[in-house]
Amino acid sequence: MMEKSRRSFLKVAGIAAIGLGAAPAMNFAASDSQGSAAAVKAKNPDALHAERWGMVILVKKINDKIAKQITHACHTQHNVPDFTHEVDTQKFPDTRPVNHNQEIKWIWKEKFHYAFPDKEDEFLNEKFHHLPFMVLCNHCKNAPCVQACPTRATFSREDGIVIMDYHRCIGCRFCMAACPYGSRSFNFRDPQPFIAETDPDFPTRSKGVVEKCNLCAERLAKGEQPHCVEAAEGAIVVGDLEDPASEIRKLLRENYSIRRKQSLGTEPSVYYIV
Amino acid sequence: MLEIATKGTKNYWLWIAFLLIVIGAGTVAYLDQFFNGLMITGMSRDVSWGFYIANFTFLVGVAAGGVMVVIPYYLHDYEKFHRITILGEFLAVASLVMCLLFIIVDLGQPVRMLNVLLYPSPKSMLFYDMLVLNGYLFLNIVIGWKVLEAERNQVKPPAWTKPLIYLSIPFAIGIHTVTAYLYCGLPGRGYWLTAILAPRFLASAFAAGPAFLIILCYIIRKFTKFDPGWEAMQTLSKIVCYAVIANLFFFLCEVFVVYYSGIPGHQTHLQYLLFGYHGYNALVPWMWSGFILMAVGAVFLVIPKLRNNYILLPVACAMIFFGAWIDKGMGMIAGGFVPSPLHHVTEYMPTLQEIIITLGVYAAGFLVLTILYKLATQVKEEVGG
Amino acid sequence: MTKNMIMGGLAVFVLAVLSPFWFNMVTTTQAAPEPELLGPAKEARKCVLDKYDMRANHMSLLDEWRDAVVRDADRIYVAANGKSFNMSLSTGENSCLGCHADKAKFCDSCHTYTSVDPYCWECHTNPKEIE
Ligand code: SF4
Numbered sequence: 001m002m003e004k005s006r007r008s009f010l011k012v013a014g015i016a017a018i019g020l021g022a023a024p025a026m027n028f029a030a031s032d033s034q035g036s037a038a039a040v041k042a043k044n045p046d047a048l049h050a051e052r053w054g055m056v057i058l059v060k061k062i063n064d065k066i067a068k069q070i071t072h073a074c075h076t077q078h079n080v081p082d083f084t085h086e087v088d089t090q091k092f093p094d095t096r097p098v099n100h101n102q103e104i105k106w107i108w109k110e111k112f113h114y115a116f117p118d119k120e121d122e123f124l125n126e127k128f129h130h131l132p133f134m135v136l137c138n139h140c141k142n143a144p145c146v147q148a149c150p151t152r153a154t155f156s157r158e159d160g161i162v163i164m165d166y167h168r169c170i171g172c173r174f175c176m177a178a179c180p181y182g183s184r185s186f187n188f189r190d191p192q193p194f195i196a197e198t199d200p201d202f203p204t205r206s207k208g209v210v211e212k213c214n215l216c217a218e219r220l221a222k223g224e225q226p227h228c229v230e231a232a233e234g235a236i237v238v239g240d241l242e243d244p245a246s247e248i249r250k251l252l253r254e255n256y257s258i259r260r261k262q263s264l265g266t267e268p269s270v271y272y273i274v
Numbered sequence: 275m276l277e278i279a280t281k282g283t284k285n286y287w288l289w290i291a292f293l294l295i296v297i298g299a300g301t302v303a304y305l306d307q308f309f310n311g312l313m314i315t316g317m318s319r320d321v322s323w324g325f326y327i328a329n330f331t332f333l334v335g336v337a338a339g340g341v342m343v344v345i346p347y348y349l350h351d352y353e354k355f356h357r358i359t360i361l362g363e364f365l366a367v368a369s370l371v372m373c374l375l376f377i378i379v380d381l382g383q384p385v386r387m388l389n390v391l392l393y394p395s396p397k398s399m400l401f402y403d404m405l406v407l408n409g410y411l412f413l414n415i416v417i418g419w420k421v422l423e424a425e426r427n428q429v430k431p432p433a434w435t436k437p438l439i440y441l442s443i444p445f446a447i448g449i450h451t452v453t454a455y456l457y458c459g460l461p462g463r464g465y466w467l468t469a470i471l472a473p474r475f476l477a478s479a480f481a482a483g484p485a486f487l488i489i490l491c492y493i494i495r496k497f498t499k500f501d502p503g504w505e506a507m508q509t510l511s512k513i514v515c516y517a518v519i520a521n522l523f524f525f526l527c528e529v530f531v532v533y534y535s536g537i538p539g540h541q542t543h544l545q546y547l548l549f550g551y552h553g554y555n556a557l558v559p560w561m562w563s564g565f566i567l568m569a570v571g572a573v574f575l576v577i578p579k580l581r582n583n584y585i586l587l588p589v590a591c592a593m594i595f596f597g598a599w600i601d602k603g604m605g606m607i608a609g610g611f612v613p614s615p616l617h618h619v620t621e622y623m624p625t626l627q628e629i630i631i632t633l634g635v636y637a638a639g640f641l642v643l644t645i646l647y648k649l650a651t652q653v654k655e656e657v658g659g
Numbered sequence: 660m661t662k663n664m665i666m667g668g669l670a671v672f673v674l675a676v677l678s679p680f681w682f683n684m685v686t687t688t689q690a691a692p693e694p695e696l697l698g699p700a701k702e703a704r705k706c707v708l709d710k711y712d713m714r715a716n717h718m719s720l721l722d723e724w725r726d727a728v729v730r731d732a733d734r735i736y737v738a739a740n741g742k743s744f745n746m747s748l749s750t751g752e753n754s755c756l757g758c759h760a761d762k763a764k765f766c767d768s769c770h771t772y773t774s775v776d777p778y779c780w781e782c783h784t785n786p787k788e789i790e
């Protein structure tokens with residue numbers, strides 16, 4: 001007689017059930033079955049709040065070493081795959097060769113004329129050509145990516161963070177076409193083999209979804225500063241743009257700042273002070 | 275009526291078998307993509323849409339082109355088109371099937387496709403594109419089927435098809451307009467950010483669709499006893515002619531604005547497509563051949579003597595069809611992504627596997643087309659004799 | 660079509676629809692595994708919902724949690740029994756896996772038995788699996 005588990009029974013049952021359609025989804029009520037006090041969902045009491053989160057990057061304080069530190073801190077702790085990482089062939093046999101044009105990045109350094117292509121100038125002060133400009137998602141107030149997304153997988157949070165629901169993304173990449181800053185990356189393949197060490201504090205992504213900087217929403221929720229701020233040795237400040245007393249508002253009051261492609265009306269929340 | 279498709283000549287079955295083989299190859303290639311992700315394509319972080327979306331865009335045009343026979347026949351009672359309206363409608367059906375398949379093969383998470391319906395997003399153009407594409411597909415299936423059935427039974431088509439037919443006209447314009455809006459509403463992409471995009475799409479659609487229809491008429495004449503009518507084909511060729519001229523004209527308007535204003539964000543894309551940019555020029559030969567094909571085709575069709583030539587007409591139509599395909603299928607999408615928003619240049623070429631999947635989708639579309647055309651021509655043969 | 664053909668077709672259909680039961684009759688069945696409470700869960704003995712509710716509805720609960728965390732930025736769940744939890748599958752002490760220390764014996768045993776393969780784990784990595 002054939003030895004089998006409930007598993008195989010259900011598999012056959014499943015095959016037989018094809019055509020009957022999916023079972024209706026369970027409707028779960030947030031109260032318990034005894035009808036005592038209802039459950040509530042709340043924010044962490046230590047969470048940092050802002051009316052509209054923003055970032056100021058003090059470009060002069062960043063050199064190549066700090067730039068590297070920033071990218072490294074963000075990417076390793078968000079489990080962003082590094083396609084130059086040598087794959088552990090024991091754990092991931094048959095990993096196919098990499099197309100480096102399909103890379104994934106959240107925050108990285110660019111030369112001035114790439115970060116600000118509309119501000120190209122042949123007589124620009126020489127030193128600008130060598131400064132590393134950190135670029136990332138601008139968490140635009142009028143974000144074209146949010147407008148484009150057909151599933152609201154990309155959306156603007158109340159506090160101005162443009163964030164993604166990786167569970168919902170269908171991978172149509174409309175948002176990538178819509179973003180005027182090249183801030184988004186697509187998981188062309190399973191990222192797992194290219195993550196040197198998975199950080200258990202943050203989920204990885206699956207193949208077929210888009211991803212980008214989330215302004216460390218998971219850290220702000222615990223009352224901590226974003227990874228890049230911690231790694232930047234004072235060169236990156238994150239705070240509330242709507243609060244006149246905040247540090248970033250002070251910086252913006254006292255310095256001349258620029259934003260990327262301001263003329264497009266997307267209202268980026270990332271400011272550069274040069 | 276469908277039983278007609280189960281009886282055919284040896285050639286018919288050979289052709290069906292051939293299509294099934296191509297579909298099979300495409301399916302195998304697609305399954306690999308399904309399990310391993312879109313890494314198997316030539317797309318990249320910078321060029322995040324490629325061959326699939328390009329062919330989708332082109333085929334939306336072919337589908338919309340079907341309306342060019344519907345309008346004269348139903349709105350202007352142009353009797354000559356009586357025999358070919360059904361061909362236009364069925365061509366639209368087959369094209370839309372391919373369009374929807376192309377969208378599906380392009381998705382990173384196809385199993386979550388229904389999220390578009392579960393979380394409708396009225397601000398997203400893709401939402402409206404889904405509505406009009408499915409709506410137009412539905413309309414054409416119903417109309418085509420009902421009208422053909424009535425013809426077979428030698429009765430008048432039911433009265434309720436009339437409003438549907440009128441409705442299908444704005445839908446045809448709508449599918450290609452909304453498809454253009456997918457692109458031209460994006461602030462950061464200079465090549466697409468132009469109000470002429472939707473008219474240009476429509477013009478090239480009204481050229482490519484009827485051009486293909488003319489070629490199909492030739493094929494039908496050769497393989498069936500049904501004659502779509504030389505005069506209808508002549509009228510169609512005039513439509514193709516003016517549409518392709520409008521398309522070229524719109525393109526020249528675009529070229530003028532871009533080069534005369536000299537705004538770099540807009541100019542670099544066209545520069546890349548037409549002359550190469552910073553030494554990158556993979557698409558230059560394509561673009562030029564596309565426009566030369568369309569221009570020469572237009573000249574052929576403008577001159578009555580050449581247009582009336584039974585041998586030359588399909589050649590001119592093929593030239594226009596392929597020219598439009600290159601313009602939309604190769605240039606339109608990749609051109610919008612090169613250079614990237616940061617002015618980096620990553621070039622794009624589809625991989626072999628991507629091409630096989632694409633061919634599989636085309637084969638599926640042709641299978642639908644073959645079956646529908648088989649029905650249509652057979653019914654017409656039966657009643658018309 | 661003859662009456663016989665219709666009846667024959669119906670018979671085949673009924674046989675096919677009941678195939679799981681035929682399959683079950685010719686094979687033996689294993690008893691359902693008991694999920695084991697290990698680690699902190701063993702002492703706590705108080706979960707987000709009561710046992711039976713949890714058994715039946717944990718996926719719906721997780722679905723609700725994920726929307727709360729991702730979309731509303733709410734991360735704390737104060738359950739009806741007064742205890743509060745970190746709405747997370749795998750991160751931190753107060754998450755599902757933080758309390759249920761052994762995923763294999765708690766989650767997987769049932770999942771395998773019921774033949775479900777939730778893809779949650781593809782991204783929400785079990786912290787214990789990372790060396
Ligand atoms: S930078 Fe791009 S991805 Fe970020 S919010 Fe703006 S448009 Fe969206």
Ligand code: SF4
Nearest residue numbers: 149169170172173175
């Ligand atoms: S790829 Fe995902 S996030 Fe981007 S638009 Fe499509 S569904 Fe939305």
